[in-house]
Amino acid sequence: MASSVLEVSQPIAHKTRQYQSHPGSHYVLPSDEPERERLNLQHRLLTTIFDNRLIFAPLPSIRGDEAFLDSGTGSGIWLLDVLNHVPPSVKLYGIDIESCLFPRDNEALLSRGNIHFSVGSITKLPAEWTDTFTLVQQRLLVAALQHTEWRVVISEIFRVLKPTGWVQLCEAGPFKAGPVTDKFRILLYALFAHKGLLLDCGVHIPIWMREAGFTNIHVEERAVPLGQWAGQLGVDGSNDIISIFRGMKTPILNAGGLGLVSSEEEFDGFLDDLEKEWDETEGAEHKFLVLFWMSGKCGECGETTAWDQELASTICTHCGTLGDPNQVLLTSHADFQESSTRDTIWNPSSGSTLKGRNGWALAGQGKEARDKKNRTVASRLAHAGSASRAQTIFDQAMNRGQYRWGRKAKLTAGASVAIALREARKSDALHDIAYLLEEHMAPISRAFSSVISLLQLGLASADPSMHFSALQGYLHSLVQDPTSSLSPKLLTTLRPLMAQLPTVMCTAKSLANLLSRSNTLSHLPTPPTACALMLLALEGELRSSIPNASALADALSKRLGV
Ligand SMILES: C[S@@+](CC[C@H](N)C(=O)[O-])C[C@H]1O[C@@H](n2cnc3c(N)ncnc32)[C@H](O)[C@@H]1O
Known part of the structure; x- marks a missing residue:
């Protein structure tokens, strides 16, 4: 095995699959028939773990003149499923940088005339789509979008949504099993860092959405079990996730194995070991997040709205109009547990609007x-x-x-x-x-x-390690952000450490453990202690001190409000 992570050397020869070639794209998965099958399997899996719901947003009843967009549609499987649940007059659009997975041969469905697929990047949706969609669905773009692209994509979604429209995003969360999985995660971090992608985009999305003007966030997290120990669901889960990782072979080997694998055989063997570990590890799982928001646009003037906690309603910052009470929900995900997709779409009373006598929501x-x-x-x-x-x-x-x-x-x-x-x-x-x-x-x-x-x-007395996952995600985004406030010297020092973050976090946790056993810092507030331990662990991994460590300490402590 080569020596250092993120080392990019000569490409390693291997048998390759078909990948998209859209200019400027960093997407790391293939676009071929096996990938279509995987996407279709993944759609079934995700639908199963999220209680057979295709639509999470609490849409009011469908009138028939709505349009839905599937952003980064792939094989269009979500749209094909939704097609069976909405009136034929509802227009369904899919867009993707690659057309080879579009369901061109599904004549029976396509001939219904209300479904359209187009080629284009979701970073620049067609100008004529402004204020068009009641619902935008976007699922699993984690392996495609760089930090700055995420913000652009979110603002494009905001633009094409109607006022009071909804967006629902599904993204990958963390996964866990055993030591082989931990080792593979490092390779994944290295690939994502090499391509400028964000493995933990789910942590950042709520912040970007809020910044873009979206309001009324709902989050649900579910796990797909991985491995034979979990029966058919676990086998399907393992097949899906292993195929994703196997699909990353070309970008990893084209980057010379990123200092972690040195031949195709080694890569394939690594993935075989991973699959075996999942089969043998009860509790192995991969989490997925569904996040959905209402467009924060004012229905009257189209300007941005803000969420008013007292009224439990959006209110326009420009003209003061309150949002549509039928769409203003203060809802826990428990409210949706039992509602099927059909209920959510067709039954306006399946939502949980809290209305006062005057018709406005009266939360609190x-x-x-x-x-x-x-x-x-x-x-x-x-x-x-x-x-x-x-x-x-x-x-x-x-x-x-x-x-x-x-x-x-x-x-x-x-x-x-x-x-x-x-x-x-x-x-x-x-x-x-x-x-x-x-x-x-x-x-x-x-x-x-x-x-x-x-x-x-x-x-x-609290344990400082409870802040580590927030700090880890924040540090990762600070380092990836091209507009980062950290100095170039500090960024140059930190970048190579990103692939070692799992090890850094282990060191920080061990330090926190030691301190809590000796009761040394129990009288101090935990956020500054957590920042200090994180810095120490980073320095430990670096084996020297961090230049301008106080700037990093300032940045980290801001995340915890110190
Ligand atoms: C993992 S697949 C998910 C497909 C689909 N959303 C699903 O859940 O079945 C990601 C898709 O995003 C597409 N994609 C990647 N970057 C894109 C971009 N900038 N604009 C449009 N589509 C993109 C890829 O071609 C691929 O089809």
């Missing part, structure tokens, strides 16, 4: 609304399991403190979620909670302390 006034507010914040932070504990804390604090509804209740709700997360030994995520509630950190922190003393809760 009733028990149901309160539950939803807590659950929404908790599930947006991907810890839906903490929501009921947060609810109990919230109810007790409201009773005992005799707090009034309004901002005090909002801060108490945020604090309750943070306390429940901390009790579950997860990151209290105060910074993220403040962001989601559109509040500053300081009042949320004060509410956190006052609820703890009001209810006399004895919180165990």
Whole structure:
């Protein structure tokens, strides 16, 4: 095996497959018949784990004059499935840089006349599509888009959506099994770094969406089991993910094996070992995320809207118009668990709109609304399991403190979620909670302390390692971002370390473990300790000090609101 990760040398000879050749594309998967079969298998898998839902966004009932877009459509399998659930007058569009997977031979469906496929990049959608679509679907572009392209694609989606339209994105989350998988992840990081792609794009998407003007985010995460131990679903899951990784052979070997593999046989053997590990490792899994948002455009003037927590509605920052109450939902993903795709599309009452007497949503006034507010914040932070504990804390604090509804209740709700997360030994995520509630950190922190003393809760001193995954994702995006605020010298030092991040994180966790056992830093707040440990671990991997470490410390601590 060659010596250093990210080392790009002479291409390694191998048997290659057919890949797209769109100018400027960095997409690393093939476009051929086996890939069509894989995409179709993957569609069935994802539909199964997400309860047979094709449409996640709570669309109102379909009138028939809508248009849906599948962005980066591949074999068009999602559109072909949706076709059977919408009236023939609904127009369905698919766009992709490569046409060879389009379902040209599916005459029976295509002859219905309401489905159109076109070749083009989702970084530059047709100008005439502005304000056209009620729903944009985009699934699994993780292996295609660079950091800057993600932002462009999101703003293009925003442009082509109608006001009050919805976008739903499905992206790959983390995967886990055993040591071979951990080793393969390093190769994957190396390939993605080499191509400028973002393996953890799911972490960044909510921030980019919000920046682009989208509101009312919903997130769901499900896992596909990998390997024979999980029966047919596990076998299908393994076949899908292994085919993805095998499909990356050409870009990896064309880059000389990236310092991690030195021949085609070694690459193939690596993948065989990976498959074997999954078959033998109960609990091996790959997570997938579905994230959906409402377009933040005003239905009256087309300008950007902002989410108003008190009204539980979007409100236009330009003309002050409130959003359509039928589409304004404060919803936990639990609300959608039992609804089939058909229900979601056809039955307008399957949504969970909270309406007051005047027809506007009145979140924060009733028990149901309160539950939803807590659950929404908790599930947006991907810890839906903490929501009921947060609810109990919230109810007790409201009773005992005799707090009034309004901002005090909002801060108490945020604090309750943070306390429940901390009790579950997860990151209290105060910074993220403040962001989601559109509040500053300081009042949320004060509410956190006052609820703890009001209810006399004895919180165990927190473990700094709970912040590591947030820091890891943030560091990765800082280094990938071409507009990064870090100095060129610092970036040059950090870039080669990105492929070693799993090792860096292990070192940081071991350090946190040592400290918590010796109780050395338990009296200090955890966010700065986590940043310091991360810096130490990076320096350990570098085997020297980081130049201008204080700038990096500043950047990391901003992520945790220090
Ligand atoms: C992993 S496939 C997913 C296909 C489909 N969304 C699905 O879930 O079945 C990614 C697709 O994105 C397409 N793609 C990559 N970069 C693109 C771009 N810039 N514009 C349009 N399509 C792109 C690829 O050609 C490929 O068909």
